[in-house]
Amino acid sequence: MxxxxxxxxxxxxxxHIWCPGxxxxxxxxxxIRALDICGLEKKNTAIVSGIGCASRLPGYIDAxxxxxAHGRAAAFATxxxxxxxEMTVICCGGDGDGTAIGGNHFIHACRRNIDMTYVLxxxxxxxxxxxxxxxxxxTGAKASTTPYGNPDPIFDISKLAIGAGATFVARTTAFxxxxxxxxxxxxxxxxGMAIIEVVDDxxxxxxxxNKFRSVIDMMKVLKETxxxxxxxxxxxxxxxxxxxxxxxxxxxxxxxxCEQYAKVIAKAQGA
Amino acid sequence: xxxKVALIQGNTACALGxxxxxxxxxxxxxxxxxxxxxxVLSEELPKVGxxxxxxxxxIAAMASIIGASLAGAKALTATSGxxxxxxxxxxxxxxxxxxxxxxxxxxxxxxxTGMPTGPGQSDVQQAKWGTHGDHATIALVPASIQEIFTxxxxxxxxxxxxxxxxxxxxxxxxxxxxxxxxFPEPGELEIINxxxxxxxxxxxxxxxxxxxxxxxxxxxxxxxxxxxxGLNKAQDGFPTTKAEYVDAEERRQVRKVESPENAAAIxxxxxxxxxxxxxxxxxxxxxSRSARYAVNELRKEGIKAGLxxxxxxxxxxxxxxxxxGKQAKAIVVPEMNLGQMILEVERVTKGTCAVAxxxxxDGDPLNPGEIMKKVKEVM
Ligand SMILES: Cc1ncc(C[n+]2csc(CCOP(=O)(O)OP(=O)(O)O)c2C)c(N)n1
Ligand code: SF4
Ligand SMILES: [Mg+2]
Numbered sequence: 114m115x116x117x118x119x120x121x122x123x124x125x126x127x128x129h130i131w132c133p134g135x136x137x138x139x140x141x142x143x144x145i146r147a148l149d150i151c152g153l154e155k156k157n158t159a160i161v162s163g164i165g166c167a168s169r170l171p172g173y174i175d176a177x178x179x180x181x182a183h184g185r186a187a188a189f190a191t192x193x194x195x196x197x198x199e200m201t202v203i204c205c206g207g208d209g210d211g212t213a214i215g216g217n218h219f220i221h222a223c224r225r226n227i228d229m230t231y232v233l234x235x236x237x238x239x240x241x242x243x244x245x246x247x248x249x250x251x252t253g254a255k256a257s258t259t260p261y262g263n264p265d266p267i268f269d270i271s272k273l274a275i276g277a278g279a280t281f282v283a284r285t286t287a288f289x290x291x292x293x294x295x296x297x298x299x300x301x302x303x304x305g306m307a308i309i310e311v312v313d314d315x316x317x318x319x320x321x322x323n324k325f326r327s328v329i330d331m332m333k334v335l336k337e338t339x340x341x342x343x344x345x346x347x348x349x350x351x352x353x354x355x356x357x358x359x360x361x362x363x364x365x366x367x368x369x370x371c372e373q374y375a376k377v378i379a380k381a382q383g384a
Numbered sequence: 385x386x387x388k389v390a391l392i393q394g395n396t397a398c399a400l401g402x403x404x405x406x407x408x409x410x411x412x413x414x415x416x417x418x419x420x421x422x423x424v425l426s427e428e429l430p431k432v433g434x435x436x437x438x439x440x441x442x443i444a445a446m447a448s449i450i451g452a453s454l455a456g457a458k459a460l461t462a463t464s465g466x467x468x469x470x471x472x473x474x475x476x477x478x479x480x481x482x483x484x485x486x487x488x489x490x491x492x493x494x495x496x497t498g499m500p501t502g503p504g505q506s507d508v509q510q511a512k513w514g515t516h517g518d519h520a521t522i523a524l525v526p527a528s529i530q531e532i533f534t535x536x537x538x539x540x541x542x543x544x545x546x547x548x549x550x551x552x553x554x555x556x557x558x559x560x561x562x563x564x565x566x567f568p569e570p571g572e573l574e575i576i577n578x579x580x581x582x583x584x585x586x587x588x589x590x591x592x593x594x595x596x597x598x599x600x601x602x603x604x605x606x607x608x609x610x611x612x613x614g615l616n617k618a619q620d621g622f623p624t625t626k627a628e629y630v631d632a633e634e635r636r637q638v639r640k641v642e643s644p645e646n647a648a649a650i651x652x653x654x655x656x657x658x659x660x661x662x663x664x665x666x667x668x669x670x671x672s673r674s675a676r677y678a679v680n681e682l683r684k685e686g687i688k689a690g691l692x693x694x695x696x697x698x699x700x701x702x703x704x705x706x707x708x709g710k711q712a713k714a715i716v717v718p719e720m721n722l723g724q725m726i727l728e729v730e731r732v733t734k735g736t737c738a739v740a741x742x743x744x745x746d747g748d749p750l751n752p753g754e755i756m757k758k759v760k761e762v763m
Contacts, residue, residue: 123611126622159604161451164614172611172622177604179454180613181447182477188444192451192459195435196409197605200455218447221440374435381430 116294121145121155123175130169134320134328136287136313137167140234143293143311144205145174150298151201159202161190163215166241166315167207167234184215187222190229198228198371201301208235209247212268216248223277223306227370230300230307233270236315244318255322270310275363280305282363287313288335289359299361305369312339312357388567394559395462397529398488398552399424401536402460404568406575407486408434409457411448413441413467416500417556418490421462442467446474449485454612456603458540458577462488465498468507468514475549476515477614479637482591482601484543484578486536487551490559491669493747502747503556505669506721511551512698518634520641522650523551523698525668529563534573535695541576542650546640547598553697555720557670557749581608590621591633597640642699652695653704657683661690663759664712666705666729668694671718671750678752682759689759700728709733714762718742718750738762 122145131137148158158176162168164183171178177200181189186204194202204222211219211233222229238256239245246256248268256263274282281303283296293311300307314320314331325331342360345353392400399421402410410429412422426436435452439445442463449459463471468489478485491507493499507514511523522542526535535552543550581588581600590610592599599619602608615623616630624630640646657679658664667675672693682689692708692715694701705728709715714737717726726741733739742758744750 155609156607157605159455172613175609177454177609178611179451179604180611180615181450182473182614185443185447185474188439188447189451191437191439191444192409192411192448192453192457193455193604194451195437195448196452196455196457196459197603200605217440218444221444374430378430378433381427382433 116146116149118142118145121148121174121176123173126173129173131166132317134314134316135166136236136315137170137234139287139290140232140293140311140313141170141173143290144170144232144297146294147297147301150294151301153201153301157200159190159193159200161186161193161202161204163206163210164241165207165210165239167205168210170205184210184213185218186210187215187218187231191222191227194227194229194371195374202229203301204229204231206233207240208233208237208249208270209239212248212270212273220273220277223274223279223308225370226278226280226305226367228304228306230297230309232297233308233310234313235270235310236313236319238315238319240315240318244315244322257318271308271362274308278306279308280365280367281307281361283308283361284310284312284357285359286335286339287311288332289339292359296361303364305367387569389564390567391562391564392529393420393562394529394532394554395420395490396424397533397565398462398536399428400567401533402486402540403428403432404533404573405458405537405540406577407458407460407540408432409449409452409459410435410461411437411439411445411452411459412461413439413445413463415464415467417492417559418462418464418488421488421490442470443474446471450474450478450481450483453483453485454604456605458484458544460486460488462490464490464492465494465507466496468510472514476517476519478549479515479519480614480616481612482547482637483549484547484601485549486539486543487549488536489551489553491553491555493745499747501556503670503749504720504745505555505671506724506745507553508697508721509724511553518638520548520638521551521698522546522548522641522696523553524695525553525697526695527558527669527672527693529558529561529565531695532558533565537573537575541574544576544578545598547578547601548641553669555670585609589619591617591619593619593636597636647699650696650699651701653701654693654695656691656693658690658692658708660688661711662688662713663763664690664692664708664715665755665759666692666715666717666725668697668725671720674750674752675718675755678755678759681752682756687759687763697725700732702732705729705732709736712737714738714740716740716742716755716758716762718755718758720744720750
């Protein structure tokens with residue numbers, strides 16, 4: 114199948130800011146394919162991000178785009194969605210943006226089950242500021258602020274989203290490029306809060322410090338650690354050690370927030 | 385037909401003023417002494433098809449109103465001390481991205497948790513300088529229940545007209561005090577809405593200064609697609625670090641409020657017995673009520689005292705205060721803080737008259753006697 118990338122790319126905005134080998138570009142291509150698959154209208158599409166390398170994505174997309182403040186994408190997006198529930202609202206951003214400074218907004222957007230799709234690019238690091246550790250940096254890994262190895266345990270973003278109440282949670286990696294669009298498209302079509310975690314790579318600030326010799330090595334790790342949920346069901350706990358599950362991890366039908374609020378309005382108006 | 389009157393609290397008047405102004409989105413987080421604004425709006429907004437959201441914190445509340453406003457809503461948040469501090473980064477976002485919205489700050493004692501149920505006026509400089517970076521500020525300081533209603537309406541009008549956040553500050557005393565209010569009829573007060581673009585969608589630039597210092601603003605979900613960022617940007621809304629764009633944009637954003645013509649249009653003061661005043665009391669908010677009483681008593685004693693009451697606190701009424709500084713022997717500045725607006729009075733009068741503060745931060749209002757005593761001291 115061929116996709117219309119040009120339709121969704123803002124004229125004159127490329128080249129992008131991302132380093133060669135950065136996973137965020139792969140995610141952007143996947144997102145564009147998803148927009149195409151869903152047949153969205155530009156006018157009714159809003160893409161909202163925080164701050165970070167990943168959060169620069171909306172500037173390249175020809176839609177209503179909102180590059181907010183660090184961590185606040187979900188909260189801004191909630192305002193957009195509530196003001197215009199007919200719009201398709203997509204958030205995107207990095208692991209630090211979404212789960213550290215923005216963690217509170219992230220979990221509450223999940224809890225409300227508001228009809229948005231959040232594409233979270235997890236490269237395990239604060240890329241933009243030069244490689245400080247994030248809540249998703251593996252324990253023991255090197256970051257510019259963990260010169261002795263990272264003492265912190267990590268967040269499992271997908272589990273966090275499920276626990277917080279998101280009703281569609283999926284994960285894939287930048288290596289599994291063709292799965293990115295399918296999962297995002299499914300998330301967009303899902304009525305409620307959809308979280309799509311894409312595990313990707315930051316060769317510049319994470320790869321180098323952690324002895325990856327090349328982007329290819331980083332991609333190999335993504336390839337080898339990913340286990341589709343169906344396959345994982347047949348594996349032992351030992352076999353799953355250090356692996357990440359990919360595919361649709363959780364899906365549930367629950368009342369959506371804008372619809373719930375429409376009922377509040379009906380009640381207030383004496384319906 | 386007789387007009388509708390009621391005996392209501394300042395916070396209720398604020399909420400009803402917002403509805404009158406056409407507010408259709410509220411994002412907030414409960415905090416004393418502002419909570420009633422949220423409570424009333426949770427009931428009133430859905431009646432008119434608006435949305436009320438209790439967000440997870442004040443940062444989210446501020447974010448949600450900016451998002452809603454960009455999607456075309458007239459959006460409000462209400463908070464107090466600690467909540468205002470949390471909102472600061474995003475108030476700056478609304479400044480640089482030029483997004484109309486209104487922030488109510490029912491002031492309590494501070495810093496930190498301070499005195500949640502006590503009044504204060506200690507956020508008046510924060511209103512101007514709380515967010516980082518150079519920016520213009522509009523802040524209104526109503527002093528009665530009726531005025532809270534009309535100033536809330538005006539705050540929306542100014543936010544829409546100048547495409548920026550507007551703050552309304554009143555303290556716990558006026559917020560919780562009950563007074564009679566006469567509700568304006570629909571259509572009686574002017575309602576201003578943002579200027580929408582008229583150019584073809586493909587030619588739209590969200591910061592197009594060929595339309596003047598306040599460029600037209602489209603809404604997400606319309607035929608106009610655009611990009612919004614908190615980075616310094618060029619007229620097309622996309623980030624730039626080019627000196628000439630950054631400089632021009634920063635200066636324009638300040639000029640749209642602080643140029644003499646615009647400042648004069650935003651300014652609003654009440655001058656009471658100032659014409660022949662030898663001592664002027666500069667007082668705002670609830671403190672101005674004690675000051676008025678003090679001025680009346682001083683006049684009875686033959687002292688030529690007057691009251692200058694700013695209703696727009698920022699931009700500061702430089703011209704009038706400078707003139708009064710030349711006319712009067714002294715300006716007395718009572719405040720429920722340790723001396724904040726007095727700094728502006730001193731800056732503007734440039735030593736042409738004596739300037740003296742009367743200050744209280746113990747949670748009790750300033751009483752007329754304290755103000756009278758200071759006036760007599762400086763005479
Ligand atoms: C309030 C605030 N604190 C800190 C920063 C500095 N900052 C900018 S981006 C960033 C980290 C971004 O990391 P992530 O979200 O993982 O995105 P990535 O760059 O890795 O794609 C930080 C800490 C900021 N812009 N604002
Ligand atoms: S620093 Fe890392 S995350 Fe940022 S663009 Fe470069 S590779 Fe990507
Ligand atoms: Mg990151």
